[in-house]
């Protein structure tokens with residue numbers, strides 16, 4: 001198996017920031033995944049899995065862990081009757097393509113989510129009224145103690161949340177879909193992508209929604225817009241002029257810049273609305289927001 005030490009992770013995150021991992025392992029099968037977990041265990045290193053890095057903020061100083069990026073059969077997808085069976089590292093775009101080719105609908109909402117099956121389980125990813133919890137039958141979760149199939153309830157899936165912890169790897173997922181003509185799927189996807197383009201900075205380097213929507217009449221984006229933060233910049237990172245709940249890598253951004261923007265956004269939302277925003281993006285490495 002390919003294990004590289006000291007690989008920088010900025011190439012593996014959609015925002016394009018982040019320092020090196022202690023090691024990057026790319027297992028292509030369940031056997032190699034067990035091997036990678038044992039390799040980390042022997043060296044007393046923590047383990048974290050990344051998908052397409054589309055919801056990740058990695059410390060500029062790097063991560064003292066073995067980072068796993070699933071490949072080969074752990075990143076492929078196929079259909080079996082009305083089931084979509086996918087590796088944890090399979091890109092949502094690949095899954096959607098397989099589902100459409102088989103005339104299976106239900107995964108269309110994920111066309112707006114540029115991640116993988118495993119990243120979706122971690123966060124119960126969702127959009128346009130659906131989410132992983134609505135279609136996932138079970139996920140194969142592997143850690144150094146072995147492998148277990150878990151249902152959405154056992155995974156604790158709820159709004160942008162699961163009970164998964166680093167060290168637990170989603171190696172496979174099975175989704176229940178339903179027959180739908182490929183042409184209809186194509187039309188729905190085109191429509192959802194049009195809606196996305198109109199509302200979000202889809203052509204910029206971001207990590208998707210920065211904060212979860214609070215329990216408030218305003219969404220996080222509207223709240224930060226009302227705080228006057230659109231276009232606000234620190235270093236190479238800026239709050240998107242198009243949608244205030246996105247941070248863009250405007251020019252050579254560092255994670256430190258994005259973190260500074262998040263701290264300022266939380267401070268202002270708290271000051272103006274009495275709301276404590278909770279971040280949706282996952283932190284990897286020694287990263288922390290200052291207390292309010």
Ligand SMILES: Cc1cc2nc3c(=O)[nH]c(=O)nc-3n(C[C@H](O)[C@H](O)[C@H](O)COP(=O)(O)OP(=O)(O)OC[C@H]3O[C@@H](n4cnc5c(N)ncnc54)[C@H](O)[C@@H]3O)c2cc1C
Nearest residue numbers: 051052053054055088115116118119120122125126170208
């Ligand atoms: C432009 C844009 C739009 C977005 N829109 C949406 C949206 O509409 N809805 C939404 O929910 N999200 C959205 N996101 C965020 C992101 O795409 C999702 O959260 C996605 O599910 C993350 O998947 P990933 O594979 O990139 O995970 P990563 O960002 O690589 O990792 C995220 C978390 O998942 C864990 N993880 C990844 N793979 C595995 C695995 N195999 N096993 C165990 N843990 C794993 C990581 O350790 C990390 O904790 C958007 C992001 C961008 C950039």
